[in-house]
Amino acid sequence: MEPVRRFLRNRKSLERRVRDLEDDIQESRQLNLRLAELCDVMMELLLPAAQRDEAEIAEILNRYRQDIGDPLSWRR
Amino acid sequence: MVSALEVDDTGLRVRGDGDFPIDVAFDGQRIFSFWLRRDTKPDKDWLSLRWPPPLRRFLNGSVQVSLVDPVSGTTWIETSARLGDGEGAVRVEDRQGNPMGLDKSLRLTRLFGDRDAEQMEPLLDAMETVLKGLEAAGVEPFIAYGTLLGAVRDQDFIGHDSDADLGYVSGFDHPTDVVLESFRLQRRLQEMGFRIERYSGIAFKVIVREADGSPRGLDVFGGFMRAGTLYLMGEVGHPFRPEWISPRTDVVLAGRTFPAPGQPEHLLEAMYGPSWKVPDPAYKFTTPASTQRRLDGWFRGMRVGLRNRWARSRVEGPRPAGAEEPSSFAQWVAHQEPEIGTAVDIGCGRGTDALWLAGRGVPVVGLDYFPPDLRHAAGRARRLKVPAEFEWASLTEYRSTLVTGAELSRRPGPRIVLSRHVFDATNHVGRENLLRLAKMISRDSGRLYLQVQTSATPHSRKLGVRAFALDQISQLVARTGGRVEQATRIRENDDGVAGAAAADRRPTIGRMVISWSR
Numbered sequence: 001m002e003p004v005r006r007f008l009r010n011r012k013s014l015e016r017r018v019r020d021l022e023d024d025i026q027e028s029r030q031l032n033l034r035l036a037e038l039c040d041v042m043m044e045l046l047l048p049a050a051q052r053d054e055a056e057i058a059e060i061l062n063r064y065r066q067d068i069g070d071p072l073s074w075r076r
Numbered sequence: 077m078v079s080a081l082e083v084d085d086t087g088l089r090v091r092g093d094g095d096f097p098i099d100v101a102f103d104g105q106r107i108f109s110f111w112l113r114r115d116t117k118p119d120k121d122w123l124s125l126r127w128p129p130p131l132r133r134f135l136n137g138s139v140q141v142s143l144v145d146p147v148s149g150t151t152w153i154e155t156s157a158r159l160g161d162g163e164g165a166v167r168v169e170d171r172q173g174n175p176m177g178l179d180k181s182l183r184l185t186r187l188f189g190d191r192d193a194e195q196m197e198p199l200l201d202a203m204e205t206v207l208k209g210l211e212a213a214g215v216e217p218f219i220a221y222g223t224l225l226g227a228v229r230d231q232d233f234i235g236h237d238s239d240a241d242l243g244y245v246s247g248f249d250h251p252t253d254v255v256l257e258s259f260r261l262q263r264r265l266q267e268m269g270f271r272i273e274r275y276s277g278i279a280f281k282v283i284v285r286e287a288d289g290s291p292r293g294l295d296v297f298g299g300f301m302r303a304g305t306l307y308l309m310g311e312v313g314h315p316f317r318p319e320w321i322s323p324r325t326d327v328v329l330a331g332r333t334f335p336a337p338g339q340p341e342h343l344l345e346a347m348y349g350p351s352w353k354v355p356d357p358a359y360k361f362t363t364p365a366s367t368q369r370r371l372d373g374w375f376r377g378m379r380v381g382l383r384n385r386w387a388r389s390r391v392e393g394p395r396p397a398g399a400e401e402p403s404s405f406a407q408w409v410a411h412q413e414p415e416i417g418t419a420v421d422i423g424c425g426r427g428t429d430a431l432w433l434a435g436r437g438v439p440v441v442g443l444d445y446f447p448p449d450l451r452h453a454a455g456r457a458r459r460l461k462v463p464a465e466f467e468w469a470s471l472t473e474y475r476s477t478l479v480t481g482a483e484l485s486r487r488p489g490p491r492i493v494l495s496r497h498v499f500d501a502t503n504h505v506g507r508e509n510l511l512r513l514a515k516m517i518s519r520d521s522g523r524l525y526l527q528v529q530t531s532a533t534p535h536s537r538k539l540g541v542r543a544f545a546l547d548q549i550s551q552l553v554a555r556t557g558g559r560v561e562q563a564t565r566i567r568e569n570d571d572g573v574a575g576a577a578a579a580d581r582r583p584t585i586g587r588m589v590i591s592w593s594r
Contacts, residue, residue, distance in 0.1 A: 022369075029251075029373025033277045036255035037474040045479065061483045065467070067263050068475045 040068075078112070080122075083141045083157035087126040089119065090143070097358045098152075099144040099236075106189060107131065107168055108178035109146060109236065109357035130184035134168045136160030146357050179238045180359050189235025193330070196233065199292060200332055202284035203240050206270065206294050207335065213264040215244040215257070218324055218335045220297055220308070221347060227329040228340050229353065236357040239293055243308055245321045246278075246300040251374040254278055254300045261296075277375035279309040306346065309375060313367030314346035380472045380503045384540045385446045402432035404572050405496045405587070409525045410436065412589070417488035420517055422510060423498030427453025427466060434464035441484060443469040471498070471506035471513065481516030489521035496527040499549070500541040511556050511590075519592040523561065530565055531584040535573050546586045553590050562589040 044064055049057050078098065080091035088100070095113035099106050108128055110116070116123035127135060142154035159166060168184075169175050175190040188196070203219070210217035219227060220243030226234040233240075246254045255277040262272050262280055274280040278298030283291050299308030306316035320342040327336040337343045344352040348359065406429035409419075416438045421430045424442030426449045434440045434457065442464060444450050450466050457464040470476040484491070493514040499507055514524035529536045529543045536543065546563045553560055565583035 026369060026373045029370065030377065032251035032374050033255055033377065034474055036252045036259070036277065037478075039252070039256055040259050041475055041478050045482070058486075061479060065476075065479050065483060067266055068259075068473070068479065 078143050078152040081141070081143055081153045081155050082122070083139075083155055083159075085135065085159055087124060088141070089122040089124050090116065091122060097146050097356045099146045099357060101142045101144050101151075102139050102166055102168060104140075104142070105168070105175055106144070106177055106187075106236065106357075108182065109180070111358050114360075115358065128178055128182045130178060130182065131168065134166055136162075137164040137166045138162060139166035146355050177236065179236060180357060183238070185238040187236055187238050188233040196330055198284075199240055200330060202282075202292070202294060203242070203334065204332070205268075206242060206265070206282050206284075206296070209265050209268050209270070210242070210244060210261065210296065213261045215246065215261065216322060216324060216335070217242050217244040217296070218321075218337050219243075219327070219329065220343070221295075223329070224327070224336060224340055225344055225348065225352060227327040227334065227336065228344060229355070231328045232330050234355075234357075239295060241295045241297065243297040243299060245306065245308070246298060249300055249302050251277075251300070254298060255375065258298050261298075274378065276309060276378055279375070306343075307367070307371065307374075308343075308346075310371060311361045311363045311367075312343075312346050313364065313370060316342065316346065377503075377505065378470065378473050380506060381501060382446070384501075387540070389446075389448065400426065400428040400431075401572075402429050403496060404570065405429070405525070405527045406432055406494065408587070409492065409494055410438075412525070413490070413492050413523075416490060416492045416522075418484070418491045420484055420491065420493045422469075422471075422493060422495040422513060423501070424453060424466065425449045427456060427464065429494065429496070430464050430466070431456055431460060431462060434462035435460065437463070439463045439488070440465070441487070442466045443480065445470040469513075471502055471509040474509065477509040477513050478516075481513045484517045485519075487517075491517050492522040493518050493524040495524065497529065497539070497541055499526060500528045500536075500544055501539070507552065511552065511558070514590070515556055515558065515592045522591075524558075524588075524590040526586075526588045526590060527571075528586050528588075529584065530586040531582065533568060533584050535568060536584070543584075544586075546588065549586070549588060553588075556592070558590050558592045560588055560590055563587070 045060060048060050078090055078092040082089040090112065092112050095111055097109055097111055099109050101107060108131070110125055112123060116125045136159055138156065138158045140154060140156045143152045144150065145152060168177065170186065174186055176184055177187045177190065179185055179187065207217050218224070219241065221241035222234050222237040223240045226232055226237065246257055248254050248257060258278045258280070262274065265282060266272055271283040272280050273283065279296065281293040281295050283293050285291055297309040299306060299312065301316060301318060304315055305313060307313050320339045321337045323338055324335045325338050325340070326333045327340065349362070410433060419433050419438050419440045421440060421442045424430045424444050425446070427442050430440045430442035430453065440463065442453055444466070445468060450468060454466040457466060467480070469480040495510060495514065499510055502510065518524055528549065529541045530546060532543045546565070550560050550563065564587050566585050566587060567581065567583050568585060571585050
């Protein structure tokens with residue numbers, strides 16, 4: 001009986017480990033989108049902000065906000 | 077072959093052998109399609125199919141129903157029926173009298189097959205313009221999915237299709253770079269005057285106006301090659317060779333020439349399987365779970381909860397303008413904070429609380445990601461001439477959270493953030509970003525006032541919000557460096573939930589006051 005029990009126990013633990021691995025992989029896949037968004041903010045906002053004056057920063061912020069989302073067009 | 081057909085108010089009953097796609101026509105007009113076995117239920121010696129829900133409102137009057145072979149156009153069987161009260165004739169059409177039908181996802185729409193060549197011209201023009209724009213922005217676009225299928229098979233649009241699909245395969249092979257490229261493409265297209273609705277990290281819809289003013293969306297699906305596999309949003313993950321895409325070739329569609337992948341039959345096989353040459357108006361994608369998981373993980377998750385929000389707005393239905401009283405939550409915040417420099421309502425919905433605060437002279441910014449509510453709120457702010465602004469922001473997009481926080485942190489203080497039943501309605505990214513955004517706005521200036529569900533009730537289930545223990549929220553707040561100043565629990569009755577039992581003494585709603593300092 002013992003080998004059967006061990007086999008069943010191992011199979012269960014393998015199933016659990018595969019499920020955990022899948023979750024872990026999915027979690028790291030999700031970093032791609034997050035990283036891309038941060039890079040976009042960095043390149044489009046922080047770099048220009050470091051180089052320009054107050055009025056232009058406000059304008060850049062405003063334009064960026066409208067560009068990234070606003071699927072509404074209720075303003076346009 | 078189909079051997080028998082019966083039609084009544086509930087649906088169709090059919091007899092036949094095998095499993096294959098069938099067109100259903102009303103008085104000769106194709107309305108929708110189904111597979112004989114896949115989409116029906118056995119019912120004694122019949123196969124039964126209920127009317128698709130979007131059709132039900134039209135099913136009143138007499139109608140000749142035919143089952144037609146989508147490949148040859150031969151009518152297999154037909155019968156006449158009187159549906160509903162039986163007055164007049166059944167007509168599936170829009171308000172202007174244009175014929176409508178269901179596409180393969182059973183969406184009610186104006187299908188290409190019901191439009192004449194002249195009506196297709198604006199779409200063809202728009203396709204050319206968007207393709208040129210994508211080309212100018214540095215990618216090599218081509219027509220994709222149903223549009224490519226129609227062009228390769230018949231040099232024309234597919235009759236039961238309703239939108240044009242474009243695609244491109246990025247030169248990058250890392251998902252992050254592919255997403256960044258898609259962000260850049262969106263900007264370039266917006267500079268050209270197009271309106272864009274983003275669906276995911278690498279797919280968006282370009283909305284163009286046709287001659288009659290009706291909006292039409294062109295889906296642009298991004299893709300990339302990685303280790304011998306092509307991934308194309310939203311259904312493809314298939315072993316592929318670069319030369320099957322590039323250099324591109326030309327195909328003819330409705331008399332015009334469009335770019336296509338170098339060897340389009342390979343992409344069509346990846347999209348529709350080896351039987352892509354045989355028309356199937358009821359085609360369902362059979363994307364492997366592993367591909368779905370990859371595309372989900374890399375690119376999706378930016379539109380969490382929107383569908384639920386639409387459902388909720390349908391449950392709540394339209395409300396008369398006069399009936400919009402501020403929540404007891406907003407009144408509580410106003411009482412606690414007599415001096416507010418700027419109030420920010422995260423998840424402002426139809427703006428009732430924001431407009432009430434603005435009416436008391438408080439400058440308010442309402443944030444939401446649900447277009448119909450924002451439009452309603454902005455319209456009321458204009459009419460009431462109160463200091464309220466309404467802005468689109470999405471907690472499941474980091475870019476939106478960061479830039480919204482950066483902008484609002486520059487507003488006059490004290491800056492007070494309100495958020496009522498948003499924490500419990502969004503996902504973990506949204507919760508994290510809600511606290512991040514509130515911290516950016518209120519740090520060293522004001523506080524976050526939060527209302528959440530702490531125990532599930534029939535009302536909370538109807539709204540689709542989860543319940544959170546206040547301790548659980550306090551832990552999350554502590555991780556962001558915040559301090560919980562107050563935490564209380566109230567009953568639904570005290571929050572003015574309609575229909576909540578007055579006798580129910582159980583507190584099911586939590587209120588918290590949170591602050592951050594450097």
